[in-house]
Amino acid sequence: MRPLRILASTLTVTVLLTSCSNGEGTNGAATEADTMGVSEDALVIGTHQPLTGAASPGFRHVSTGARAVFDYINDNGGVHGRRIEYQVQDDSFDPAQTLKATRSLVDDHEIFAMLGGLGTPTHEAVIDELNEKKVPDLFVSSGALAWDQPEVYPYSYGFQVDYTKEAKVQSKFIAEQFPDDKVGLLYQNDDVGPSSHAGIEQYLTEEIAAWESYDPGVPELAGQVEELKKSGSDIAVCYCIPAFLGLAVLEAAAIGYTPQWVAPSFGGDVEVVTGLIEEYAQGTPAEDMPPEAFLDGLIITAFLPMVAQREDPWTEFFLGIHERYNSGTPFTDTTVYGMAQATLFAQVLMEAGPDLTRQKLLDTLNSHEWRGPGLVPFAATEEDHSGYTGVMVVQHHAGEEPEVLQEPMVTDSSGGEILPFDMERPSPGEVVLFGSGTGG
Known part of the structure; x- marks a missing residue:
């Protein structure tokens, strides 16, 4: 694939x-x-x-x-x-x-x-x-x-x-934790889409009620979010960059659509998205709401420690x-x-x-x-140039540390299992970044 x-x-x-x-x-x-x-x-x-x-x-x-x-x-x-x-x-x-x-x-x-x-x-x-x-x-x-x-x-x-590994972990988590819910997908119309779908479809098929794409050069999501609502999707998975996650959440609030939002590591930067929501809300009825409220409960996957941790x-x-x-x-x-x-x-x-x-x-x-x-092993060999190999699943709660819903897991980009792993993570003091010595 x-x-x-x-x-x-x-x-x-x-x-x-x-x-x-x-x-x-x-x-x-x-x-x-x-x-x-x-x-x-x-x-x-x-x-x-x-x-x-x-x-x-x-x-x-x-x-x-x-x-x-x-x-x-x-x-x-x-x-x-x-x-x-x-x-x-x-x-x-x-x-x-x-x-x-x-x-x-x-x-x-x-x-x-x-x-x-x-x-x-x-x-x-x-x-x-x-x-x-x-x-x-x-x-x-x-x-x-x-x-x-x-x-x-x-x-x-x-x-x-990679997008496939991350989507695999997300979709398995959704399938297990929200087994009776309909799922709507909002995704960027480049490689993000098919690569994510390759992971999503390993655990979610009939549950997916809507597939909506967006062009990152067109800051407009009203139609896509309306379709997610019409589909009855209880879970909205936004494979979006931060600017479009913020826009999607605001559009949903404007039409009374309140799904469980799920975001990937590349889009779920809460600090950034909150700032964007505050900016986008100016001059709308949403400007009177605290911007941090819009992302309360957001489920995110991550392979690095988060600033809130x-x-x-x-x-x-x-x-x-x-x-x-x-x-x-x-x-x-x-x-x-x-x-x-x-x-x-x-x-x-x-x-x-x-x-x-x-x-x-x-x-x-x-x-x-x-x-x-x-938080997970890093792959770099002559045969494998993929980088980080998995993610954890957390939930954002405004004003608090993220709640870890699932500890970090690793997987591959095809049909392999999603597995725990054993890795000793060094402290910053144990990693040599400068000088004339060696480290790694």
Whole structure:
């Protein structure tokens, strides 16, 4: 069920993988391309992010979170004596702009690696070029299955749990906890839709009463939410980015539709969505209601600690960095997302050592079991580029810590079981992010 946008012949793949297996010249010295962006005292990396446009309200905090961690690392001496120079290009969640931004990063800024490029349609526009130029393309900020195709894209790696795995866990939970309820789906009309459906349909079939899609470039959901209500759906599962979850909840309230809302990790950032609801409600009857009331009871899946889980040691660690380096900005789940990406990248850099090349970075990434902020195991091997492998299920209660309804579980992107696991999660003090030592 893994989609392939490119059909590469066996010969082509073999040649590509062979060329990737050794980033050194015939005399054993690293090539100029393999050390692009690396100097004695600096390492240049880049990313494309929606700093403006429709997706900006939900995701602009990703890069501020990552930058805060890099600032923290740089203030503590950097990684093996190198400062991390983090170049962020705005693409407004527009694939054409993503292509321009990526070419600027690669050709003008000469980045060593792309880190956390955000969005499915946006990153699909540049993944071929990044792999052709052998630029490490780490931890793509999207749950699409496309990033986990090492035979086609050997330089690209996922990060967040993919849409199919997440939907599997959600749908099994709904089937078990709400067995007699009708379910309505609201989903984004790109890879989010079919990938999520592949997971949902493993546990929910006849229960699904409505399938409604939206275009992320069109901020209008009145018709879709009306159809969910007409279908009699007791559960509304919104595979939506934060801006559209907020819009959907407001539209439902306006027509007296009160389902149990369910959101995925990429859309259920309560801090962000609450702020959007407050903004959207201005000039409507809803403006007199406290915005936090609209999300009370929201069920969310998550693979990272949430900002409301203040007793989690990683949340506490990230909050300390945030308060020092991001003063005046909100501390959100998407902030933590960017911080976790930067943390994992720094772990890999530390383990790769001072003699850094692109190929050594990938070899190091493939050869370790990476543990850190994540609540579930992280997959990164030569055969598996999928990233985080499962989620927990929580319920948001306004003004309180989230209630854990189901402990973290892992699964695959096909028909495998959803299972508990055994993983020792390190504290922040046990993970080396800077200096000249090794860690991971």
